[in-house]
Amino acid sequence: MKRSWTHWARAAAAGAVSLLMVAACSGRSTTDDASGGVVTLKINFWGDFGLQELKTRYEAANPNIRIQLNSGEYNAQHEDLQKKLVAGSGAADIAAVDEGFMVQFRGQSDKFVNLLDKGAGSYESKYLPWKWKQSLSADGKTQIGLGTDVGGLAMCYRTDLFKAAGLPTERDQVSALWPTWDKFIEVGQQYTAKTDKKFIDAGTNLFNPILGQQPVGFYNDQEQLQMEQGPKVAFDYTVKAVQAGLSANLVSFQADWDKGFTSGAFAVLACPAWMLGHIKDTAPGTEGKWDIAAVPGGGGNWGGSFLTIPKQGKHVDEAYELLEWLVQPEQQIEIFKKVGNLPSQPALYADPAIAEFKNPFFNDAPVGQIFPKMAQGLTPQYLGRKNGPTRVAVENVIRRVENKTLKPDAAWAEAVKEAEKAGKS
Amino acid sequence: MSTTRAAPAQSRRRAAPGRGGSGPDERRLNWRNRLYRFDMRYMPYLMIAPFFLLFIVFGLFPLVFNGVVSLRNYRLDDPTLPYWAGFENFTRLAGDEDFWNALYNTFGIFLLSSVPQLLLALVVASLLNRKLRAQTWWRVGILLPYVTPIVASSMVFSVFFSRDFGMANWVLGLFGYGSPEAPIDWRADKPHSWTAIATMVNWKWIGYNALLYLAAMQSIPRDVYEAAAIDGAGPWKQLWKITVPMIQPVIVFTVVLSTIGGLQLFTEPMLFDPNAQAATGGPNGEWQTIAQLIYKVGWKDLNLGYAAAMSWALFLIILVVAGVNTLLTNRLSGGRK
DSSP: OHHHHHHHHHHHHHHHHHHHHHHHHTSOOOOOGGGGTOEEEEEEEESOOSOHHHHHHHHHHOTTEEEEEEEEOHHHHHHHHHHHHHHTSOOOSEEEEEHHHHHHHHTTGGGBOOTTTTTGGGGGGGSOHHHHHHTBOTTSOOBOEEEEEEOOOEEEEEHHHHHHTTOOOSHHHHHHHOSSHHHHHHHHHHHHHHHOSOOBSOSHHHHHHHHHHSSSOSBOTTOOBOTTTHHHHHHHHHHHHHHTTOBOOOOTTSHHHHHHHHHTSOSEEEEOTTHHHHHHHHOGGGTTSEEEEOOTTSOOOOOEEEEEOBTTOSOHHHHHHHHHHHTSHHHHHHHHHHHOOEESOGGGGGSHHHHTOOBGGGTTBOHHHHHHHHHHTOOOOOOOTTHHHHHHHHHHHHHHHHTTSSOHHHHHHHHHHHHHHHHHO | OHHHHHHHHHHHHHHHHHHTSOOHHHHTOOHHHHHHHHHHHTHHHHHHHHHHHHHIIIIIHHHHHHHHHHTBOOBTTOTTSOSBOTTHHHHHHHTOHHHHHHHHHHHHHHHHHHHHHHHHHHHHHHHHTSOOTTHHHHHHHHHHHHHSOHHHHHHHHHHHTOTTTOHHHHHHHHTTSSOSSSOOOTTSSHHHHHHHHHHHHHHHHHHHHHHHHHHHHTTSOHHHHHHHHHTTOOHHHHIIIIIHHHTHHHHHHHHHHHHHHHHTOOHHHHHHSTTGGGOOSSTTOTTOOHHHHHHIIIIISOBHHHHHHHHHHHHHHHHHHHHHHHHHHHHHTTOOO
16 A cells, blocks of 8 residues: 555656746746837738738838738637637737627627727728727727728629520619519529529528618617517518529538539529629639629628737737728728728728729629628618527528428527527527 | 566665665665666656646646636626536536537437447458458558548548539439439438438548557467368358457457547538538537537637536546446457456
8 A cells, every 4th residue: 555655656746846847948938029129010810901011011111010910711810819818818919800700709898909098989980880880899888999891792693694594684784673682582583483593592691681781680789689670571581582492502602602603503692892702713714704783672791800909919009000000091992902802981982993993704893883882881780799609590590491301481480499599508 | 667667666675674774785875876776766757757747737737627617607708797607507508408419419420430430440450461462552541541631531521422512422323312303411410411420430440440450460379260260160250259359458449449539529520511610510400519519619609618517528428438338348349357
């Protein structure tokens, strides 16, 4: 007995010694980079924000600032930011946050620098009202980010498929075909009756734009679930379209969906400004077969980003100066010219660089006119704390209707049940 | 191994007279002897210490900390809740239908993957244990899936099992199952999605297990088989009556390993979902595994306390299941226990 005890004691002692050794090695090795007078600011984002040349210019104008651009994968960057916020250190000085994740981070507004304290309040009038509101905390006292781009929303359609179905192909005539969602579904029924093909890509991509146009979304500003209002309207249209056989039942950004662009699995889809690049990349052979019409209901948005400053950063003042510089009109126009990200400040839409821009891949559609108009047509909607999980839950119910594991008449009750569950999660 | 065992025994013998009073022997120990004693007694512990250190930092500490978090209200989107939650997270677990659904899925996929996987591995190993042409080529070949990065293979399989243009449907179509008009939707219900995911797991792990079995089989003396053959036992009988009982420790090892792996299944179901970001494992949670649910609750619903409670529940479940499986395997493969 005794022997085994000393055994353990010895092992524990050896372990403790080596633990100390490791601890001794892992002391603070980070040196304060402000000592040399040069401050390094790190910006985390995904894809291409068009910052490369702006970085050089800013560094030239501010010799004491170095900018480190860190582009990563979309989901990974958001998850990384969330983990660093929990850990309390390690986040970038400026972190880009997408609209889809904004609610999640807005709920943790105490972990971000309140930009209103830094004087960002003067920008409120310059932004699209709903864009400003998206990153504002529920009590309206904390603004955690300044908007960069918006997606807007339009309908991209295949002119060749429309022609084959005997529908008009001119973009203004197509827009006139569907002033409302009821008309849109009617057009879809004509199309499927004539061609025996599917009209839209997915029910969920119908649900979200319609919901976005409602005055109240899933939650009112008291954080109460309001399924019987906006969501019910959007859900009924969606189920109607699915029942009429209009939907190809695809899931966005999945292999089958990408193939659908070339194979003509659907003739029309809701598309924000950034989707144009995706269509061009996935279906280069369809050049000239696409055109862009207005969204039924007259307004919409899908996606768009913000720049935030996590509070844990060591150089929040310098970070704010840079952030403020980046959202100035000259820089925003510069970014639009570079990568096509549509600014979220309406005054810029009159700029010739944007207003006169046409996209050759889409029959020279005047995208610089269409998307700003749609973005401006949207009324601000309060997004509740549980908006993300609730939306996923209801989308899943729609997918079940699409794959026929759920009967359409039982769907609404199921959607309410799932939404309530998600609200409590 | 033998030196570490010998060291304490030796030291006890020496320490016994030493304890009565410091004898003249003790004082005469010069530094060389001391160094030798240090080397014998403590060096082994020092050498294995890095592993235990890493285990403490990355294994034990997270485990304990997880236990603490599971007793807390740790909501990222609602810091106003009281700090401690007591056993609330665990009681909630009992009535959470998502959790039981995920548990059901996990076990379903686990059975569909582990059982055929180990049986097929056994067959493959016994085939490779014969005299073959290009033996090394075959042996390396079966290990290739194991070397393939799991994300890459899962994404390929995800396309393979897609509804509209999937190769799985095309192959099945050749045999008259499914048709282009009514293709099999692999993601619409439990049986299909479970089969698809189990296929991914089996593909990856059969070769690995087969190689372990093969290594064990090669230590079985040939004359046992020769004697059995003379007595009239065919290859099938030899496999079950000689090979399996004689490689039983390795079988137990693979069963435990695949139990742990199977119950923690994450990447395959995650990437099988076209809407992977939501981590719901299908529109109605058809193939959501527990590991996936933990991820969803923690990082999508932002409820880290509840996710920690789930992790602990999973840990306990794995302990129990691995224990039961060890017992069963011991019985079935002819062990004495």
